[in-house]
Each structure stands twice: as C-alpha cells, then as structure tokens.
Amino acid sequence: IMLSLQKILLLHVLACLGRLTHVIAIIDGEKAPENSMQYMASVQNNKGQHVCGGFLITEDFVVSAANCDDSNPTYVVLGNHNLKNGNHQKIKIENKIIHENYQQIGQGNDIMLIELSEKVKLCHRVEIIQIPHAEINLKENQVCQVAGWGTTKTRGKSVDELRVVDVSVINQRVCEEQWHGLPANVTCAGGYETTKGFCQGDSGGPLVCHGFAVGVVSFNYKENCNYPNKPNVYTDISNYRRWIDEVLEKKKFPKTFFCVKHLK
Numbered sequence: 001i002m003l004s005l006q007k008i009l010l011l012h013v014l015a016c017l018g019r020l021t022h023v024i025a026i027i028d029g030e031k032a033p034e035n036s037m038q039y040m041a042s043v044q045n046n047k048g049q050h051v052c053g054g055f056l057i058t059e060d061f062v063v064s065a066a067n068c069d070d071s072n073p074t075y076v077v078l079g080n081h082n083l084k085n086g087n088h089q090k091i092k093i094e095n096k097i098i099h100e101n102y103q104q105i106g107q108g109n110d111i112m113l114i115e116l117s118e119k120v121k122l123c124h125r126v127e128i129i130q131i132p133h134a135e136i137n138l139k140e141n142q143v144c145q146v147a148g149w150g151t152t153k154t155r156g157k158s159v160d161e162l163r164v165v166d167v168s169v170i171n172q173r174v175c176e177e178q179w180h181g182l183p184a185n186v187t188c189a190g191g192y193e194t195t196k197g198f199c200q201g202d203s204g205g206p207l208v209c210h211g212f213a214v215g216v217v218s219f220n221y222k223e224n225c226n227y228p229n230k231p232n233v234y235t236d237i238s239n240y241r242r243w244i245d246e247v248l249e250k251k252k253f254p255k256t257f258f259c260v261k262h263l264k
C-alpha cells in the first residue's frame with residue numbers, strides 16, 4: 001500500500017523540517033495486526049499467486065472487484081495475514097458473479113461476488129464483515145482503513161503480509177473535479193493530498209469505516225501510486241446492497257425443478 005521511493009523523498013523533506021520521528025509511523029502502511037481484519041481474503045490464480053483482495057460477507061461469499069476477473073481468479077485464501085504461512089483455508093471458487101453493468105475498469109459497477117465451493121469455517125482467524133444496510137453518508141475527512149497484499153510501490157511486487165493504512169474520505173465534488181468526471185456510485189478516499197493510499201494488487205479489498213465495508217478498491221490514476229496525485233476510487237457498496245442481497249437470496253432458494261406428471 002505505499003511506496004518506498006515516495007517514502008524516501010518524504011523522509012528527506014520531513015527530516016529537513018525536523019519532524020522525522022513524529023511522522024514516520026503514518027507515512028507507510030503498516031503490517032495489519034494478526035487479530036484484526038480477519039475478513040480479508042486473498043484472491044488467487046490457479047498458480048496460487050495473489051491477484052486481488054476481497055472480503056468475506058457470508059460463510060460462502062466474498063466481495064471483490066469486477067476488474068479482478070481479468071486475472072482469472074481460481075482460489076480464495078482466508079485465515080492468515082501471512083500468505084507464505086500455510087496455516088490458512090484455501091477454497092476453490094465455485095462461481096463468479098460480475099455486476100451485469102460492469103464494462104471495464106474506470107467506468108463504474110466494479111463489483112464482483114465470489115461464491116466459494118464450500119463454506120468457510122468461521123473459527124479463529126476468519127470472520128465476516130458487515131456491509132451497510134442502506135445508503136450511508138460518509139463524512140468528508142472521516143478516517144477509514146484500506147488493507148491489502150498489493151504492491152508497496154508503483155509496479156512493485158505484491159507482499160506476503162497484509163498491510164493496512166488509514167485514508168480520509170474525500171468530498172465527492174472535489175473528487176469529481178480532480179478526475180474531471182467519475183462513474184456513478186463511487187466513493188473517494190486517500191491518494192490525494194496525502195501519501196497514503198492503495199496500489200495494484202489491492203483491488204477488490206474493502207474500504208472499512210466504523211467496522212463496515214463501505215467501498216471496494218477499484219482504480220487509481222494511471223496505476224501510479226506515487227501519491228499524492230488523484231484520489232483513489234472505490235465502488236460504493238451501499239449502492240449495490242440490493243444487488244448483493246438478490247444474488248444471495250437466489251443462492252438460498254435454488255431453483256427447483258418439479259416433475260409434472262402428464263396425465264391422460
């Protein structure tokens with residue numbers, strides 16, 4: 001989630017300002033504590049490589065970004081922040097439900113539901129995160145978190161240990177001005193007027209505010225994580241609550257085929 005080049009430059013500047021020790025802890029994302037954010041899922045390809053983030057919302061559904069389907073996800077790994085540690089649940093993806101209006105990244109509706117082939121064991125180290133029940137008003141400058149195994153610098157490598165960073169919600173009008181237009185149903189936080197934000201490989205992960213997953217990591221500016229530049233953009237989950245509920249409902253009551261006896 002942040003980049004070392006940026007960090008070095010910033011440290012240099014800050015050192016000149018004489019405030020080095022004060023700021024150092026918040027420039028970079030930090031390792032997520034093992035007992036936090038246990039709904040985080042690593043979405044992986046058939047080689048077991050991390051390609052995207054996601055988060056568990058029921059025992060058998062993970063939310064991710066529609067753009068993650070480009071990387072042919074095959075497995076979901078839950079239950080350990082360290083992907084190199086074998087002590088986790090690796091579950092095959094049964095089904096991917098991409099929002100029907102998603103066309104391509106940057107054009108909105110960037111959300112995908114991943115159905116797991118088996119129910120995950122909700123025990124230690126695996127939990128569910130709530131999504132908002134209705135539209136919520138995020139306050140400007142409200143501090144939320146984004147987490148992921150994505151790269152820590154532009155065009156870097158994804159990391160083994162989950163990282164998390166605080167980001168502030170950006171006023172919608174300011175965000176639209178910065179981007180010169182935005183797709184509908186998105187939320188902006190981080191990346192702008194701050195060195196903190198997400199990077200490639202974090203797609204699909206949650207924006208977490210007050211313990212709710214309110215956004216899905218969608219896109220940043222030209223895949224460039226040398227912040228500050230333009231705000232980071234998330235799919236606003238509250239706009240897709242109904243869609244999510246509909247998909248889950250269909251699952252609960254699978255279509256049954258009745259045999260009709262033809263009399264006569």
Ligand SMILES: *[C@@H]1O[C@H](CO)[C@@H](O)[C@H](O)[C@H]1NC(C)=O
Nearest residue numbers: 101108109184185238239240
């Ligand atoms: C935004 O979300 C609402 C549901 O809250 C939906 O009715 C609308 O079609 C969405 N807009 C676009 C452009 O997708």
